[in-house]
Amino acid sequence: MSAPAPTLRSLARQLGLSRTTVSDALRGSPRVDPKTAERVQRAAEEAGYRRNPLAGALMSELRRSRGTAFRGVLAAVDFTEPDRPDAAGRFHRELVIGAETRAGELGFKVEKFAVGHAGVSVQRLDSILQSRGIHGVILLPAWDDPDLSNLDWTRFAGIYTDYIIERPALHSVCSDHYRSLLAALQRIVALGYRQPGLYLQRHQDERLQFRWSAAFRAFQESQPEIRAIPPLIVAAHEQETFARWFKQHQPDVVLGHHTDAIDWMAACGAELPGRHGFVCLNKNMTARPCAGLDLQPRTLGARGAELLIAQLQRNETGIPEWPSTTTIPARWSDGPTLRLAAP
Amino acid sequence: MSAPAPTLRSLARQLGLSRTTVSDALRGSPRVDPKTAERVQRAAEEAGYRRNPLAGALMSELRRSRGTAFRGVLAAVDFTEPDRPDAAGRFHRELVIGAETRAGELGFKVEKFAVGHAGVSVQRLDSILQSRGIHGVILLPAWDDPDLSNLDWTRFAGIYTDYIIERPALHSVCSDHYRSLLAALQRIVALGYRQPGLYLQRHQDERLQFRWSAAFRAFQESQPEIRAIPPLIVAAHEQETFARWFKQHQPDVVLGHHTDAIDWMAACGAELPGRHGFVCLNKNMTARPCAGLDLQPRTLGARGAELLIAQLQRNETGIPEWPSTTTIPARWSDGPTLRLAAP
DNA sequence: CGAAGCCTGCGGACAGTCCGAGCATGTCCG
DNA sequence: CGGACATGCTCGGACTGTCCGCAGGCTTCG
Known part of the structure; x- marks a missing residue:
């Protein structure tokens, strides 16, 4: 027995x-x-x-690397684009720091590469990675649809740090925008606000397949005590459009990316953080202090590195049969644009 | 150097x-x-x-179990509940098969355990797993909120195959309901349908934090050529309620879980799969042949096993600081309740 | 007949952990 | 004061499976 x-x-x-x-x-x-x-x-x-699967994995890795100091290198690939907002730089840097830290703990190094516009071509990247013996690739978020299907994926394992997972369809990590917005709204309501308004640039919502606005509407639908205000979704940010919407619907709290809206609200007579409030949907994209969501780029980068390294340890390369998206909820962060307790 | x-x-x-x-x-x-x-x-x-995390994982396991050597066993834990629909059994079985297959490829075995109602207590499970030297736990979906915070998580790594990730908040894998419904609607529109209707049981939408209905409304909002029909969301399935909604709004295609609705549509004079259509939102929960979404329980189980084993190989146990949710899109499946091309 | 080459199998080294053993020192009590 | 016992600290052995170099025996061929 x-x-x-x-x-x-x-x-x-x-x-x-x-x-x-x-x-x-x-x-x-x-x-x-x-x-x-x-x-x-x-x-x-x-x-x-x-x-014993653990012993097997350990030994093959051990004997293969033959005492050399580091066991692997990951590439962090950035698509340089002319029309990307400058603020995105900070988010990218944090992502890379998170990936570097976690990769370091697991015995990997991270090196940065720029592709496109102000960087090398995809073909060139392929041969650089080949000759450097790099097999793991972290693809940083791009503003427009990037295309990396030219890379010889039979030799690489890759992961996106974004929702966009086409060309090719690899695994990805990103924030759980849907769930995070629901959580933020619950918090806001607990603070006594009753007329939340959503203010987005159309491109930003479309990129996420409308997850922001969908979560917002789902919340309005499920909470009868909230007065439903139609979201303001614009092609480009303009004070006049905003002011018209604000005056017509009179939200007592606005959720959005564009922090200039704080001034525009004030110009319409809003009192922040007293009667009114503003919640930023991505605090890492703005330098202005405010309450809002920290999309946790470091944690995302760390989890991305983790998933990628797990693939490499299983010796898996290529395009996965069923690409998965791994999401992490945003962290709430208080700030001077929102009251701290219900009045 | x-x-x-x-x-x-x-x-x-x-x-x-x-x-x-x-x-x-x-x-x-x-x-x-x-x-x-x-x-x-x-x-x-x-x-x-x-x-070296691999060596650490191996050695602690090896020395701890003294003799009965580590052979890589995962536990698949099922919460037996009195009020769970019978149809869920099939989904569970498929999940376990997927996990078993993938785990086998990676050198692990899967053993099943039942907890609650018709199984052992959580305390008992804890000591069983301890004595068997099992450190990886796959938690199968539960109909109501299960509570496993009594398990001594400092010794286990666990993963949910569901959205519910509280008590405690572990990593999870599940279908990407939001994205899958959007994709299904796109497909349906390409087939020429123009008035899609959504039919849900409230509990099923709430469990997913309204992701079904949110995706549905987001699609209606983004597609002006669609006639927006309010979703029918009921506490319990009843033909009369359905018939009233169907006659009032006249959807030309209905998306829902409850396949009896096919008969109810026919009773209202609908012609399937000609002028009308029905799309099942979880084909694994029904034996009746129809078009709809295959939520791919096998793939989910496989990916869950993969993520869990990666944790064990890194010797990571306990509750993660930031729990992540890994989602996989559903697979579209044609069937006799929907036409195959636009008329 | 000797050198070269192949076939087959063996031993060493490697990672980190845990337990029992061992040694030195301290404490207590007769 | 000396033996018994306790405590604090350190060490060695054994454990998993893999990979490379080495060695002994055999065959081949000039």
């Missing part, structure tokens, strides 16, 4: 062979005599031997 | 201590002299020592 589980060594003893030969035989190495191999395999099956 | 990476042994040699003492010191064991411990920690930091 409780016989000790068979190991390579016990099996070898029983067969009168060395553990090495048994190991080689079970993995089908050409170094062992086919007759011996078959004998070993039969004995292993009879004894119910199962190789 | 490329000095060999410092190991426990090299560090010990350099300090004139044994590898054991160094290991104990770095892990804060009370067995070492605090002065020695500090000396070791400083030296380790200086040398840039980083412990």
